[in-house]
Amino acid sequence: MSDPQVALMMMGLFIFIILLGFPIAFTLMAMGVGFGYYAYFRPDQAFFDNRVFYLFTQNTFSVMNNDVLVAVPLFLFMGYVIERANILDRLFHSLQISMRAIPGSMAVAALITCALFATATGIVGAVVTLMGLLALPAMIKANYDQKISTGVICAGGTLGILIPPSIMLIVYGATSAVSVVKLYAAAMIPGMLLAGLYMVYVVTRAVMNPSLRPKLPKSEATLPFWQVVWMLLTAFFPLAFLILSVLGAILFGLATPTEAAAIGSMGGLLLAAAYRSLTWGRLKEAVFLTARTSAMVCFLFVGSWTFSSVFSYLGGEGLIKDFVLSLDLNPVTFLILSQAIIFLLGWPLEWSEIIIIFVPIFLPLLPHFNIDPIFFGILVALNLQTSFLTPPMAMSAYYLKGVAPPHIQLMTIFKGCLPFLSMVFVAMALVYVFPQLVTWLPDQLYGN
Numbered sequence: 368m369s370d371p372q373v374a375l376m377m378m379g380l381f382i383f384i385i386l387l388g389f390p391i392a393f394t395l396m397a398m399g400v401g402f403g404y405y406a407y408f409r410p411d412q413a414f415f416d417n418r419v420f421y422l423f424t425q426n427t428f429s430v431m432n433n434d435v436l437v438a439v440p441l442f443l444f445m446g447y448v449i450e451r452a453n454i455l456d457r458l459f460h461s462l463q464i465s466m467r468a469i470p471g472s473m474a475v476a477a478l479i480t481c482a483l484f485a486t487a488t489g490i491v492g493a494v495v496t497l498m499g500l501l502a503l504p505a506m507i508k509a510n511y512d513q514k515i516s517t518g519v520i521c522a523g524g525t526l527g528i529l530i531p532p533s534i535m536l537i538v539y540g541a542t543s544a545v546s547v548v549k550l551y552a553a554a555m556i557p558g559m560l561l562a563g564l565y566m567v568y569v570v571t572r573a574v575m576n577p578s579l580r581p582k583l584p585k586s587e588a589t590l591p592f593w594q595v596v597w598m599l600l601t602a603f604f605p606l607a608f609l610i611l612s613v614l615g616a617i618l619f620g621l622a623t624p625t626e627a628a629a630i631g632s633m634g635g636l637l638l639a640a641a642y643r644s645l646t647w648g649r650l651k652e653a654v655f656l657t658a659r660t661s662a663m664v665c666f667l668f669v670g671s672w673t674f675s676s677v678f679s680y681l682g683g684e685g686l687i688k689d690f691v692l693s694l695d696l697n698p699v700t701f702l703i704l705s706q707a708i709i710f711l712l713g714w715p716l717e718w719s720e721i722i723i724i725f726v727p728i729f730l731p732l733l734p735h736f737n738i739d740p741i742f743f744g745i746l747v748a749l750n751l752q753t754s755f756l757t758p759p760m761a762m763s764a765y766y767l768k769g770v771a772p773p774h775i776q777l778m779t780i781f782k783g784c785l786p787f788l789s790m791v792f793v794a795m796a797l798v799y800v801f802p803q804l805v806t807w808l809p810d811q812l813y814g815n
Contacts, residue, residue: 503770530558
């Protein structure tokens with residue numbers, strides 16, 4: 368068996384093992400070291416003199432020494448602190464009241480709350496779970512359609528992996544060696560486009576079918592204007608100001624993503640203190656969850672870099688590249704093929720495994736097709752929305768089912784996700800047809 372064939376066997380065996388349920392990070396490490404020992408083996412060397420051990424330790428050091436990845440725990444900490452500040456109920460209620468004149472106001476308010484909170488936390492499961500506990504019972508009680516109610520929460524909760532400050536874009540930037548700042552600028556318009564498409568769908572459905580837009584209670588529909596303004600000033604604007612401050616500092620070059628994340632973490636603490644929600648117990652929970660999630664990302668990087676190094680050394684990367692080039696694809700068909708593969712990978716895998724393990728397989732092919740890695744990264748970020756919304760492995764649906772009232776069936780949640788899934792495909796098609804949606808803002812801010 369030749370080395371490239373061994374590399375393909377390595378990839379196939381890895382996919383088979385993770386489908387059995389083994390931890391992905393440690394599977395990557397074990398297979399990287401195991402196959403690496405074969406790849407670097409020399410008969411005249413001692414057991415621990417094999418170069419794969421040096422490769423493993425160097426990759427570990429490189430990950431821990433990566434300046435870009437320092438932003439990950441800081442943004443995570445900001446998100447976990449805000450999540451525990453108990454501001455979500457105030458935020459949802461204030462938006463619901465202020466948007467009372469819009470058809471389907473409660474669903475639109477839930478969508479905006481999900482988007483804003485997902486942007487602040489970047490943690491899909493946390494946003495969907497919290498909104499499932501808060502907004503879903505309120506919408507069901509107001510006689511909103513179950514499918515729209517569940518679909519809004521599932522779709523809105525996933526926006527945090529696309530709209531900056533997205534942790535996924537930081538990980539992609541570290542993987543592809545492109546500027547996280549430019550990725551953030553490139554993601555702004557597609558992110559707002561997708562959120563806007565969600566809102567247009569909800570409002571259109573509410574206009575076409577009035578039964579889907581029950582009226583607010585009279586006590587809430589007749590609140591004085593200044594009382595509504597005060598609710599927004601105390602619930603909506605503080606969190607929005609924090610997020611915009613962090614983004615503005617990054618996009619306008621006032622701070623690096625790591626520096627802005629540190630300021631955002633401090634802002635999250637001050638916001639929690641202002642809402643009188645900063646307790647020692649909640650702070651410990653936020654630190655623990657930050658450490659756990661950051662460790663997962665670091666272990667994935669160590670394992671994937673070791674795995675991909677061995678895979679490339681054995682000739683697997685070259686074999687895949689030669690195969691793709693032999694298909695004589697043009698840039699558009701290559702993009703469609705690569706995004707179709709990522710779409711299918713989104714069923715069994717999380718976004719972190721896809722970005723760290725499989726996206727690097729496509730990156731060496733981008734120069735051949737003259738595709739900007741930033742443009743490719745935004746397409747991937749859009750595509751990964753589908754991994755949380757596509758049955759039967761729609762993780763957002765399972766997060767929501769875990770906290771939804773018992774009478775709401777999983778199939779109802781799946782049906783609610785499908786219209787929003789179609790909006791993701793519409794957004795991807797628009798980005799394909801009008802790549803300026805991705806490139807215009809980075810070009811304006813930083814030049815071509």
